[in-house]
Amino acid sequence: EAQVTQNPRYLITVTGKKLTVTCSQNMNHEYMSWYRQDPGLGLRQIYYSMNVEVTDKGDVPEGYKVSRKEKRNFPLILESPSPNQTSLYFCASSETIRLTQYFGPGTRLLVL
Amino acid sequence: AQKVTQAQTEISVVEKEDVTLDCVYETRDTTYYLFWYKQPPSGELVFLIRRNSFDEQNEISGRYSWNFQKSTSSFNFTITASQVVDSAVYFCAGLYNNNDMRFGAGTRLTVKP
Numbered sequence: 001e002a003q004v005t006q007n008p009r010y011l012i013t014v015t016g017k018k019l020t021v022t023c024s025q026n027m028n029h030e031y032m033s034w035y036r037q038d039p040g041l042g043l044r045q046i047y048y049s050m051n052v053e054v055t056d057k058g059d060v061p062e063g064y065k066v067s068r069k070e071k072r073n074f075p076l077i078l079e080s081p082s083p084n085q086t087s088l089y090f091c092a093s094s095e096t097i098r099l100t101q102y103f104g105p106g107t108r109l110l111v112l
Numbered sequence: 113a114q115k116v117t118q119a120q121t122e123i124s125v126v127e128k129e130d131v132t133l134d135c136v137y138e139t140r141d142t143t144y145y146l147f148w149y150k151q152p153p154s155g156e157l158v159f160l161i162r163r164n165s166f167d168e169q170n171e172i173s174g175r176y177s178w179n180f181q182k183s184t185s186s187f188n189f190t191i192t193a194s195q196v197v198d199s200a201v202y203f204c205a206g207l208y209n210n211n212d213m214r215f216g217a218g219t220r221l222t223v224k225p
Binding site: 033042044045090097099100102103105106 | 149156157159203211213
């Protein structure tokens with residue numbers, strides 16, 4: 001089954017404790033991206049990747065890091081999480097940037 | 113500036129009513145792509161439609177229809193004979209510059225039985 005998976009789905013952590021949210025797709029898509037969803041703001045793009053080893057900042061990259069060492073994986077790293085990073089995070093992938101993005105199930109993060 | 117605006121924060125209708133969700137986009141690009149996604153209460157994002165800037169044809173898919181008008185920079189979404197299962201948050205989005213994806217704030221639709 002073609003899908004985008006994210007882990008964990010739910011995470012409660014404390015300020016400053018490094019965490020990684022994994023994202024994996026099995027569709028051989030070149031393009032992957034991360035978004036955060038906050039009430040009243042819709043989804044905002046954090047980082048995106050056009051292909052392996054090619055990443056770039058989106059609209060709200062501060063406080064986040066990503067890497068794309070393999071085509072299927074695009075982890076999101078919070079080196080020192082803060083409460084303002086409490087949000088719902090979505091990973092997405094598509095064949096190319098112009099085509100439809102397919103989203104993972106979301107990761108709900110609470111930073112205390 | 114690249115932007116997508118969904119002015120309707122929440123809409124409530126009674127089952128079988130028709131409802132239109134508005135979406136206005138801003139861009140100076142000549143090539144761009146517009147999307148609608150549905151987010152049901154379960155939380156996932158479901159793709160509904162994609163349109164490129166050169167294709168102004170309206171689209172109908174069952175009870176769903178989309179009206180793309182470049183003259184008014186709008187890409188509105190109409191649900192005919194709404195059903196309770198249509199209750200969700202609907203997002204309009206635009207892809208600009210081939211890498212700048214912008215979402216609207218979303219419209220929460222509640223369909224009451």
